Amino acid sequence: MQMEKLLLFLLLFFSILLSPAAYTPPDHFFINCGSDTNTNVSGYPNRTFIGDLIYPGPLSFTKQKSKVITNSQISDVLYQTARVFKQQSFYEFDIDTAGIYLVRFHFFNSTDVSTAVFYVSTARFSQLKNFTVPRSSTNDSNSPLIDEFLLNITQGKFSIYFTPHGSSFAFINALEVFLAPANFIPDKVPTPPNKSYSGILSHALQTIYRINVGGEKVTPDNDTLWRTWIPDDKFLYNSSMAKKSTPSSARPNYEKGNVTVYIAPAPVYKTAIEMNTNGSNYPDTSNVTWSFNVSKNSRHFVRVHFCNIVGKSVGSIIFNLYLNGNYSRKIDPHEIVGELGVPFCLDFVVDSDESGAMNISIGPSKDSLDTYTAFLNGVEIMEIMGESSVVIKPDKSTKTVFPVVGPVVGGLLVCVLAVGLFIVLKKRKRTSVKTSVWSLFSGHGGGSSDSKGTYRTINVSQVPNLNLSLIIPFTEIQSATKNFDEKLVIGRGGFGNVYRGILKNGLTVAVKRSQPGSGQGFDEFLTEIMILSKIRHRHLVSLIGYCDERFEMILVYEFMEKGTLRDHLYNTDLPFLSWKQRLEICIGAASGLNYLHKGSTGGIIHRDIKTTNILLDENFNAKVADFGLSKSAPLNETHVNTGIKGTFGYLDPEYFQTQQLTEKSDVYSFGVVLLEVLCARPVIISRDPQLPMEQVNLAEWGLLCHRKGLLDTIVDPSIKGEINLNSLRKFAETAEKCLQEDSVDRPSMGDVLWDLEYALQLQQTGLYREPHEDSTIEATSDLQMINVQRLPSHSLQIERDELLILGESITDESLPSASEVFSQLRINNAR
Structure with a gap:
C-alpha cells in the first residue's frame, strides 16, 4: 500500500514537471459561411468569423452550384447568411499543425432551410456520415443548433463534405476548426470495471453533454474554448438527495492540480452538488444520481470534474464514484491533489447498453475521516463514433505514460517508476493467478463450492435443474x-x-x-x-x-415478425399504429403481465417492463419478452429485497428508494408504457437544452398534463383525430393510477387489464358512464348492465386468479378474456 502511494505521488509530481507548454487559442479557422463580411460574434471574445467569400486562405470550398441565402430577420448576424449546396460539396482547410481539433458546425433552422436533410463526412472519419439535420433539429426557432466533434487531424489537406440526401439540399451557417491544447484527450483510458481502451484518437468524438454540476449555464464568453456548459437540474434522478454547495469565491488553484483552465473553466470548479445529509455519520441512504440519455450499445468517453470546495479541512472527505451501476471507484481528493480548492478530472470509457441510459452517481464512503458526503463539479460525455477496432485488455497497473522532456530528470523518474511498478505488478500477479483460474470455473458455467470447481465440457450442459x-x-x-x-x-x-x-x-x-x-x-x-x-x-x-x-x-x-412496440411509435419509418391497435397491444401486454403475477406459484415480477420488451407478431399481437431480470415473489411475502435493476425512466421510484421489489413495480413501469403509447415520444429526453424541465420525464409530464386538463396536448398527432374522448379519458385514468407514488395506491395488473378492455369498448361504442351513475341519459339496458357488473371489478378477477394460480402449467388459453366477458354482456359492437 505504501509503495502504491509512493508511485501515485511520483506520477503526479512527474505530470507537473512535464506539463505542456502554454497554449494560446488559435484565431483560425472561424468561417462565416455565405458571407463577404467579417463578423464579431457575441460570446466569442477576440474572435472574428471571416466570410468564406473573402477568407485570405488557406481555405477553399465548392462554389459551383452553391448559393447564398440571407435572412435579415435573424437577430444574430452570424446566422443571417448560409451557404446552400444542391450536390456533394466541401470546405477544405490547410492544416499546418497535427493534433486534436475542435470542429463545430453551426446551423440555424430557419424557414428557408427547414426541409434540408443531408450528411456530413470527412475523408478519414467516415463515422460522421450518419450526421443529419432533419426538419426538427431544433425546438426553438430562435436558437441555433451547434454540433461539436473532436477529431485527430494530421498535417495537410482536411476536407469536410456536405452531401444532400436524395433531392434535398445541404446548408451551413458557420464553421469552427481550431487546434485544442496538447494532451487534451488521452489515447488510452480505463474502461470499467478493470480494462483499458486504447485508440481513442483514431475515432471521432461527438460531444453529447457538457454539464456544470450545481451551477448556472456557462456561456462561450466565459469558457476558455468557447464551450457551453448547461446546468444539471434536469438530469438529477432524485433531487431531494442533493444540494448545491455554496459557490466558492476563490479562483480554482490550477497550478496544483492535474488540469489546466482549458480542460474546464473556473465557473465549473467553483460550484458543485453534494449529498443532502448532515455528514455526521455513515448514512444508510441513496446515492446522488444523474441519468443521461445516450446512444444505445455505444461507447462513450466520460470525463468527470472535481474540486473540493465542500470540505472544511484537507483529507476530510473520501467518497465513491459509480458509473452505470457496474463500477465504483473510491475518490480521495487529498491523495490526488493534496489541497482544498484544487481541481482535477478523471477519464473513462463507458459502454451504454440497450436501455440507452447512462447513470453517474456519487455516494459516501465509510473510509471518510469525519465528513460522510460526496460531491461532483462537472460531467462531459462524448460518443466514440463508429465501430470500435481497438484492443481492450485487462488493465494490470495504474501506470501513466508522459512525454520525456529532460533526459536526466525523465530518465531518473522513469527508472524509479519502472522499479516500483515491477514490484507492485509482481505482487499483484501472485494474487491474480488464483482469481483467473477460479474464474474459469465460476464465471460462466455455474460454480461449485468444491475446490475442483465445475469446468464445462464441450457438449454437455452444466446449467442445473433445467429442462x-x-x-x-x-x-x-x-x-x-x-x-x-x-x-x-x-x-x-x-x-x-x-x-x-x-x-x-x-x-x-x-x-x-x-x-x-x-x-x-x-x-x-x-x-x-x-x-x-x-x-x-x-x-x-x-x-x-x-x-x-x-x-x-x-x-x-x-420469431416476432413486427419487432418491438417502440419500433412502431417514434423515430421510425414504419406505418403508424392506429389507436385501436395500440389499445389491443396494451391489453395483450397487460394480460401477459397479469399471468406472470398470478399464474405461477408465488408469482413472477418482470422488473424491466418497457416498450422494447413488448414484441409484436405478424398480426400485431403483443408478447412480453426478456425475463433476465425477473424475480420470483416468495410465498406469503409482500416484497422482495433486492438490488436496483431496470431501465431509467420506467423504474418504480418506491423500489429505487427502498430496494423492495413488488408486483406493483411492474405496474408503475407499465403506466409509463401506456403514456409512451399515447404520446409516441421517449420516456426521457435529456439531450435537448431547449426542452422545459417539466417535459424531460414523460411520467411527470403526462401526470402534470392530465391533472391540468391538458391531456389532448400530449397525444400523438398521428392518432389524435381518431380517439374517442371517453376512451382517452379511461386510458389516461388507468395510466395515472399505475403511476401513483405509493405502490399500495396502484391497481393490480388484473384491474389494469380490465380498465384497458373498457377503454377499448368505449372506443368502439363511443359511450361512457361512471360506476354508480344514475341513468340520466339515453342508454340501453345492456349498457346499464355493464355499469352494474363493472362495480366490483375485483369479483371477476378473483375468480380468474383462482383459476390461474392452480399450477405453473396453466396456459390461460381456456380462460375467458376480459374482451370475451364484454362480449357476453353484448354491449353494442363489443367484440
Whole structure:
C-alpha cells in the first residue's frame, strides 16, 4: 500500500514537471459561411468569423452550384447568411499543425432551410456520415443548433463534405476548426470495471453533454474554448438527495492540480452538488444520481470534474464514484491533489447498453475521516463514433505514460517508476493467478463450492435443474444462422446480438447469443431459461430452446415478425399504429403481465417492463419478452429485497428508494408504457437544452398534463383525430393510477387489464358512464348492465386468479378474456 502511494505521488509530481507548454487559442479557422463580411460574434471574445467569400486562405470550398441565402430577420448576424449546396460539396482547410481539433458546425433552422436533410463526412472519419439535420433539429426557432466533434487531424489537406440526401439540399451557417491544447484527450483510458481502451484518437468524438454540476449555464464568453456548459437540474434522478454547495469565491488553484483552465473553466470548479445529509455519520441512504440519455450499445468517453470546495479541512472527505451501476471507484481528493480548492478530472470509457441510459452517481464512503458526503463539479460525455477496432485488455497497473522532456530528470523518474511498478505488478500477479483460474470455473458455467470447481465440457450442459428437452445443439444453431451471419442480425442488446434463423424443422426463430466465453449475463441467462421453461401464455414470448456448450450462452425464441412496440411509435419509418391497435397491444401486454403475477406459484415480477420488451407478431399481437431480470415473489411475502435493476425512466421510484421489489413495480413501469403509447415520444429526453424541465420525464409530464386538463396536448398527432374522448379519458385514468407514488395506491395488473378492455369498448361504442351513475341519459339496458357488473371489478378477477394460480402449467388459453366477458354482456359492437 505504501509503495502504491509512493508511485501515485511520483506520477503526479512527474505530470507537473512535464506539463505542456502554454497554449494560446488559435484565431483560425472561424468561417462565416455565405458571407463577404467579417463578423464579431457575441460570446466569442477576440474572435472574428471571416466570410468564406473573402477568407485570405488557406481555405477553399465548392462554389459551383452553391448559393447564398440571407435572412435579415435573424437577430444574430452570424446566422443571417448560409451557404446552400444542391450536390456533394466541401470546405477544405490547410492544416499546418497535427493534433486534436475542435470542429463545430453551426446551423440555424430557419424557414428557408427547414426541409434540408443531408450528411456530413470527412475523408478519414467516415463515422460522421450518419450526421443529419432533419426538419426538427431544433425546438426553438430562435436558437441555433451547434454540433461539436473532436477529431485527430494530421498535417495537410482536411476536407469536410456536405452531401444532400436524395433531392434535398445541404446548408451551413458557420464553421469552427481550431487546434485544442496538447494532451487534451488521452489515447488510452480505463474502461470499467478493470480494462483499458486504447485508440481513442483514431475515432471521432461527438460531444453529447457538457454539464456544470450545481451551477448556472456557462456561456462561450466565459469558457476558455468557447464551450457551453448547461446546468444539471434536469438530469438529477432524485433531487431531494442533493444540494448545491455554496459557490466558492476563490479562483480554482490550477497550478496544483492535474488540469489546466482549458480542460474546464473556473465557473465549473467553483460550484458543485453534494449529498443532502448532515455528514455526521455513515448514512444508510441513496446515492446522488444523474441519468443521461445516450446512444444505445455505444461507447462513450466520460470525463468527470472535481474540486473540493465542500470540505472544511484537507483529507476530510473520501467518497465513491459509480458509473452505470457496474463500477465504483473510491475518490480521495487529498491523495490526488493534496489541497482544498484544487481541481482535477478523471477519464473513462463507458459502454451504454440497450436501455440507452447512462447513470453517474456519487455516494459516501465509510473510509471518510469525519465528513460522510460526496460531491461532483462537472460531467462531459462524448460518443466514440463508429465501430470500435481497438484492443481492450485487462488493465494490470495504474501506470501513466508522459512525454520525456529532460533526459536526466525523465530518465531518473522513469527508472524509479519502472522499479516500483515491477514490484507492485509482481505482487499483484501472485494474487491474480488464483482469481483467473477460479474464474474459469465460476464465471460462466455455474460454480461449485468444491475446490475442483465445475469446468464445462464441450457438449454437455452444466446449467442445473433445467429442462434438457429444450437443449439445441450448437451446430444446429450455427446452421440456422449461417454461422451467425451479420446480415441476419435483427437486434443488439446488453446480452448480445439477436439473429434471425431457420431451424432444420423449418421453424423461423430469433437467436439471442451472448458474447462467447465472456461469462457476463450468466444469471440472466439462467433466470430466463428457468422462467420460460415453466410457463406458457399467448402474450408471453415462448422459449424454443437454449444452448449451453462450447462456452456459449444462446437462447432461441419464437420469431416476432413486427419487432418491438417502440419500433412502431417514434423515430421510425414504419406505418403508424392506429389507436385501436395500440389499445389491443396494451391489453395483450397487460394480460401477459397479469399471468406472470398470478399464474405461477408465488408469482413472477418482470422488473424491466418497457416498450422494447413488448414484441409484436405478424398480426400485431403483443408478447412480453426478456425475463433476465425477473424475480420470483416468495410465498406469503409482500416484497422482495433486492438490488436496483431496470431501465431509467420506467423504474418504480418506491423500489429505487427502498430496494423492495413488488408486483406493483411492474405496474408503475407499465403506466409509463401506456403514456409512451399515447404520446409516441421517449420516456426521457435529456439531450435537448431547449426542452422545459417539466417535459424531460414523460411520467411527470403526462401526470402534470392530465391533472391540468391538458391531456389532448400530449397525444400523438398521428392518432389524435381518431380517439374517442371517453376512451382517452379511461386510458389516461388507468395510466395515472399505475403511476401513483405509493405502490399500495396502484391497481393490480388484473384491474389494469380490465380498465384497458373498457377503454377499448368505449372506443368502439363511443359511450361512457361512471360506476354508480344514475341513468340520466339515453342508454340501453345492456349498457346499464355493464355499469352494474363493472362495480366490483375485483369479483371477476378473483375468480380468474383462482383459476390461474392452480399450477405453473396453466396456459390461460381456456380462460375467458376480459374482451370475451364484454362480449357476453353484448354491449353494442363489443367484440
